[in-house]
Amino acid sequence: MTPEDERFLRRAIELAASARAGGNPPFGSLLVGGDGAVLAEERNTVLTDNDISAHPEQKLARWAARELDPGTAATTTMYTSCQPCGMCAGAIDRSGLGRVVFALSGEQLGELKPGGGFPPVPQEGPALLDEASVPVADYYR
Numbered sequence: 001m002t003p004e005d006e007r008f009l010r011r012a013i014e015l016a017a018s019a020r021a022g023g024n025p026p027f028g029s030l031l032v033g034g035d036g037a038v039l040a041e042e043r044n045t046v047l048t049d050n051d052i053s054a055h056p057e058q059k060l061a062r063w064a065a066r067e068l069d070p071g072t073a074a075t076t077t078m079y080t081s082c083q084p085c086g087m088c089a090g091a092i093d094r095s096g097l098g099r100v101v102f103a104l105s106g107e108q109l110g111e112l113k114p115g116g117g118f119p120p121v122p123q124e125g126p127a128l129l130d131e132a133s134v135p136v137a138d139y140y141r
Helices: 001-020 056-067 086-095 106-112 128-132
Strands: 028-032 038-043 077-082 100-105
Touching: 001 028, 001 038, 001 077, 028 056, 038 056, 038 077, 038 106, 056 077, 056 086
Parallel strands: 077 100
Antiparallel strands: 028 038, 028 077
16 A cells, blocks of 8 residues: 555545535545546435445446456556445446455445345345246357
């Protein structure tokens, strides 16, 4: 971890405090280009936007996918106050960002939450392989 990484993480933590002050869960993130310039910043707004997907990491990943070409996205670093959740990690992967640096781990966050967080939703599958394969066949070739 470099002094620059620590500086940007401190900014993510400031954004988290700002989110909390605004009535939202305390999470913040910023996206930094390969040249060290801040490209965008976001705060969690799930409550004020009434949108369960309004995590700052998700919003930045979507912004990057819309606004950056793949080569530029690959040079970026996302700094975030907490390790991205599964939803956000998927968006980050799909957006092609180059790197993520986080302050709190998901495990550390769970220790700070009463009850440890959300229980997993039961899932069943796979099923109907022949039928489900039809719309997907040849798509990724």
